[in-house]
Amino acid sequence: MSRTSHVRLLPWCGADGxxxxxxxxxTESRLSRLADSIEATQLDTGREVLKLSRAMLQSLERPTAGELFYVTQRLTECLTDALRVAESRGLRIPAYEA
Incomplete structure (x- = not known):
């Protein structure tokens, strides 16, 4: 019985970007478990950055342009990570056969 190859998008880029x-x-490998752990950390980080940015925007003190720029950078990084996780997980969903 031959095994099918599975390709998984990892939550990081290669040296070439x-x-x-x-x-x-x-089968599950150490590298796939590491990728699962990093994906979980990325999603947890995204939740935390979103929570902190909401608090900053709801504060009575208006954020400075520098603070808004910083939070926009962090939110962009978190969204990029979340989209990569979603793409990776979507690619691993088996095709539905009726």
Whole structure:
């Protein structure tokens, strides 16, 4: 019985800045567990940055332009990570066969 190759988008880029992929036979490896852990951390970080940015925007003190720029950078990074996680997980959903 031959095993099918599985390609997984990893939550980091290669040295060249291009998306990194892991090719496996479908079994869990140390690298795939590491990727799962990093994805969970990225999503937790996104939740925390969103919570802090909401608090900053709801504060009675108006944020400075520098503070708004900083929070926009962090939110952009978190959104990028979340979209990569969503893409990676979406690619791993098996096709539905009726």
């Amino acid at each position: 291009q998306p990194a992929h892991l090719v496996t036979d479908g």
